[in-house]
Amino acid sequence: MNTKDRAREIHARLKGRYPAPAPALDWTNAWELLVATVLAAQCTDERVNKVTPVLFERWPDIASLAEADVAQLETVVRSTGFFRNKAKNLKAAARRVVDVYGGEVPRTMADLITLGGVARKTANIVLSNAFNVHEGIAVDTHVKRLSFRMxxxxxxxxxxxxxxxxxxxxxxxxxxxxxxxxxxxREVCPARTPKCASCELNDICPKNGVGK
DNA sequence: ATCCCGAGGG
DNA sequence: CCCTCTGGAT
Incomplete structure (x- = not known):
């Protein structure tokens, strides 16, 4: 089977397994999704979902976060790791959205990646999930690992x-x-111990990346 | 290539 | 102890 046929087959089988994928991060608008996705770097979504309610309670919108006390913001996001970078980047991103984009989260890749702490992965997540705009494919740790293994x-x-x-x-x-x-x-093919024996993609998996 | 960095699992 | 978690900047 060539690469394109395998890709289509993987997609068809996973679409059957996950007919209506529920979002893993909790959010109600584009800004909240952007914040949650930045916090999700090298951190479980479960932990992000425990932090964002506290964050949005104290800084409910973009304008308020743009004025946030960085030390307080660091305390709130501390448990997500990389907390100094994340706090600094989020405040600066809020500041720039207010000053440059009129308080609205920009809707293009080119504009989104001008925000500190936002690169293609985060921008693709925000564009596709909040705006239904598809400029690319979000490549995170799972997409990276699975694409290589498959x-x-x-x-x-x-x-x-x-x-x-x-x-x-x-x-x-x-x-x-x-x-x-x-x-x-997450469920079948995690980084450490993939469940190959019970995997429904086993027959079309080259297994050329397992263990690497 | 290296650094940022906490929390949970094995 | 070591590895991994929906990365990004230098």
Missing amino acids: GLTANTDPVRIEKDLMPLYPRAAWGEINHFLVYFG
Whole structure:
């Protein structure tokens, strides 16, 4: 089976397994999703969902976070790790959204990645989930690991992986590719001990990346 | 390539 | 102890 056929087959089977993927992060608007996604770097979504209610209680909108006391913000986001970077980046991002984008979260990749702490992965998540705009595919730790193991890419650099994945799927599916691979990665094919014996993709998996 | 960095699992 | 968690900047 060639790469494109395998990619389509993976998508079809995962779509059957996850017919209506529920979002893992809790959010009610684009700004909340942006904040939650920044906090999710090297951190479980479960922990992010415990922090964001406290954060949005104290700083309910973009304008208030732009004026936040950084030390207080650090305390609130501390348990998500990288807390100094995250606090500094979030306040600066809020400041820039207010000053440059009229208080509205920008809706393009080019504008989103001008915000500190926001690169392609975070921008793709916000664009596809909050705005239904698909400029690319969000490549996080799960998408990276699964794409390599399933032979959809020979690269390890997230930007190259994204460029390898994009031509394999119709643009309308770019958003759900992330969801499917994240959930499947968690439940069946985690980094450390993949459940190959009970995996429904076993027959089409080259297994060329397991253990790496 | 290296640093940022806490929390939970094995 | 070591590894991993929906990364990004230098």
